[in-house]
Amino acid sequence: MAPQGLARGLTNYGDRDFARYLRLSMARAMGHSSALLNKPVVGIASTYSEFNNCHRGVPELVTAVKRGVLAAGGLPLEFPTISLGEVFLNPTSLFFRNLMAMDTEEMIRAQPMDAVVLVGGCDKTVPAQLMGAVSAGLPTVQVVTGPMMTGRWRGERLGACTDCRRFWAKFRAGEIDGDTIAEVEGNLATTAGTCAVMGTASTMAAIAEALGIILPGTAAIPAVHADRIRAAEASGTAAMALIRQGITIRDIITPGSVENALRVLLAIGGSTNAIIHLTAIAGRAGIDIDLHRLNQLSDATPVLVDLKPTGPFYMEDLHAAGGIGAVLRELAPMLNLDCLTVSGETLGERLAVPAPYVDRAVVRARAAPLQPEGGLVALFGSLAPRGAILKRAAADPALFEREGRAVVFTSLEDLAARIDDPDLDVAADDFLVLQNAGPLSPSGMPEAGYLPIPKKLAQAGVKDMVRISDARMSGTAYGTIVLHVAPDAASGGPLALVRTGDRIRLSVSDRRIDLLVDDAELAHRRAATVPTAITPARGYARLYAQEVLQADQGCDFDFLRAEPSRPAP
Structure with a gap:
């Protein structure tokens, strides 16, 4: 039988008995009893940081998780990892997501624990934690911090x-x-927790519940609600049960559960960022997400949830309306019900329990959806050979079948300098194009895809126009915005070849985004274009530039995926 608890993964001194003796003597310095030191260990990854307002409540959640572990007969040991506060990081939080994933994985591997509870909530923390945990492969439970109240x-x-x-x-x-x-x-963010709408943090919490890696019914509990604390305690107890049952994160995150998560993402009109994050999480388990398959699912999955940015409601309303459980019950005929969850039951067993109250103003019935097709769609074509993403649930259908003139901004600096210039040559039916904002750009793929409407058009009453970039967009944003164009401009993708005045055709019905420039002219431009991707001289930025993948592969580091595409040197 493999060693358990503090006997796992002994420090190498060349003498295992000495290593265990020394470890236990040092553990006694923490004030633990001998009885506790011989119990199974549940590590608790804590992401509290004063640079992360979303995680203000993490210490209270960690305390509750510890109660649950102790009550179930285990030893809880808290450890810190990197924390990613969305609006406090430069150049962007996505740039540091893989670093946090590495930190999480290595600390799970290096320290003696039989299971791990991941406590986090802000946009990139949940995917980073799950990426690292999938690679580490232990019994795992995620605890999300929950959304703010309005x-x-x-x-x-x-x-x-x-x-x-x-x-x-x-x-x-x-x-x-x-x-x-x-x-x-002063009135937008008034409590602890993540954004109160169906932004990236809320979307990732919903996806975590669909994957089965958080306890049923816990995705939408507000951060300040007492149920959030009770959910954390129950998660500690669940981690102990997973140890006894021998269920690891790899038993839960499977091709079937990933497809369930995609269904939920489409049904809730979730964040475009979730495609990148779910692709990265799945890639750690050797599961590929095909954007063509995403379109097949989207064509058959209705939008059921009416939260901002597309509807009038907030996450606190979704919790009161029945939560993600209500969404899962509506989607049940489309789901893989044999998937395991951290509660120890299958998704089908969970959904067999009689449904509680559902507010149909917030969560629609499948027979009467908000929209008959899913909230996201992948586009392909000469401008995006490896795909791009449009959140059609947050876009203007009047712009879905359109040809327009490109107005090109070559960088974020160029965008900032010219977007509000009264002399900018731009009209409402033009397509705004931003280059060099993808994963290989110096900006690290920021949430800059929500290009502002030029001030002179905004003042004239223009509310939306087609915008195209290799950047990302906050899940809280809205508009007819084509994102994640792959390959990105910095690596020499077709987006780098667009010039102001070119014609671009968008067809959501055909799932296409095409640059209407002849091949000879494009070849001439390609020969004269120098890719802007650079490799910094040192540090994490150098590792990032050398290893980051394109959006269609989740922007993970190639060498961290279960099946790297490049051979090791």
Whole structure:
């Protein structure tokens, strides 16, 4: 029988008995009893940071997890990892997601634990933790921090961050003044937790529940609700049960559960970022996500959830309406019900329990959906040979079949310098194109795909126009925005060859995005174009530049995937 608890993975001194003796003597310095030191160990990955407002409640959740482990007869040991506060990182949090995944994996591997509970919530922390945990392969339970509650302002509910974008657009258009926007700023994020809408953090929590890696019914519990603490305690108990049952994260994250997660993503009108993150998580288990398959699922999966940024409701409303469990029950005929969950039961067994109350204003019945097709669609064509993503649930259908003139910005700096220039040659039916904002660009694929409407058009009342880039977009944003164009411009993809005045054709019905420039001209441009991707001289940035993959492979590091595409040197 393999060693358990503190006898696992002994430090190498050339003498195993000495290593165990020394470890136990040092563990006694923490004040633990001899009885506790001989029990199974549940590691608790803590991501508390004062640079991460979403994780303000993490210490309380960790304490609750410890209670659950102790009550179930185990020894809980908390350990810290990197924490990624979305708005506090430069150049972007995605740049550091793989570093956090490496930190998480290596600390799980290096330290003696029989199971791990991952506590996190902000956009990139959940995928980073799951990526690392899949690679480490232990019994695993995820605990999410939960969404914020909404604030109140002049009789209106506000929640970060869809409302922040709505009011910022009003400010840019001159509809509200500086004093008003300052008032709004103070009322957008008023409690602990992640964004109150169906942004990336909420989407990843929903995906985690669909994967079966968090306890049933826990994705949407507000961060400040007492049930959130009870869920953390129950997660500690569940981790101990997984040890006894011998169920690891690889038994839970399978091709079937990944497809279930894609179904839920489409049904909730979730964040485009989730495609990148789920692809990276699946890739750690040797599971490929095919964007053509995504389109097949999207064509058959209705949108059922009416949350912002596409609807009027917030995550607290989804929790009260029945949560992700209500969505799963509607989708049940489409799901792989034999998939295991961290509760020890299959998804089918979970859904066989009689359904609780469901508010149909928030979670629609499958027979009466908000939209008959899924919220996301993948596009292919001469501009995106390896794919691009459009969140059609948050876009204007009037722009879905359109040909337009390209107005090109060659970088984020170029965009910032010219987008509000009153002399910018741009019209409402043009296509705004941003280059060099993908994974291999110096900016590290930021959430810059939500290109602002040029000020002179915004002031004229234009609310949406086609925007195309190799960047990402916050899940809290909205608009007819083509993202994740692959290959990216920095690596020399076709996006790098677009010039202002070119014609581009978008056809959502045909799943295509094409650059209408003849091959001879493109060949001439390609010969004259120098890719902008650079390799920094040192540090993590150098590793990132050498190893990061394109969006269609989840922007993971190639050497961390279960099946790397490049041979080891």
